[in-house]
Amino acid sequence: MPPAGWHEEVRRLCDSEGALFIMDDIRANFCLSINGSHTVTGVRQDMVTMDKSLASGYPIGVLREVKD
Amino acid sequence: MKKTASGFFITGTFWTSTVPYIAALASLNEMEKPDVVSHINAMGLRLEDGLKSAAADAGYNVSLTGPDAIPFMMFSDDPDLWQNQEFSARMAAKGVYMHPHHNWFLSLAHKEADIDETVEKVRDAFGEVRETLDK
Secondary structure, three states: OOOOOHHHHHHHHHHHHOOOOEEEOOOOOOOOOOOOHHHHHOOOOOEEEEEHHHHOOOOOEEEEEOOO | OHHHHOOOOOOOOOHHHHHHHHHHHHHHHHHOOOOHHHHHHHHHHHHHHHHHHHHHHHOOOEEEEOOOOOOEEEEOOOOOOHHHHHHHHHHHHOOOOOOOOOOOOOOOOOOHHHHHHHHHHHHHHHHHHHHHHHO
16 A cells, blocks of 8 residues: 555645546455545545446446546 | 338447446445445455464465455565465465465455465465475
């Protein structure tokens, strides 16, 4: 897992550079939270990708926009 | 009817992908049941504890990384993951798939008995890897 403060630093860099924070949550998916493992970072992402375990192995992919 | 059929066009973006959608809905319904996430993490923790115990008994120094639900084990002094590959091959021969260079994924289907059986096989595999290294 990334060290403490890593996600916050990515958020800060994205904001300072005017970039979107797009997080790949495909590997962890729902392992850390039913809402998606990206929700336990404590940081808001702009977009999130999910798939694989989402359909228990059937091919599917999701690109999700996270709104404030 | 052939004339009528030739006069119109019909299409659909997801016609060939309805099964994954149903599978996703079914998966989400299962995931929303109480204690699913905690169960998956508990099984991962049980596996990690078993691996640490088996490694210590076999004289191996291993590191476990990642969240409990998706752990990964590495042998010390094994930068090219050769021992991991040997270990994974031994486990596969015993019917347990443990990827040699990627996180493992626990699931709701894993029960305590599955983990305990896996750890027992890990103990045997550690011994077999040791024999291979000693040759």
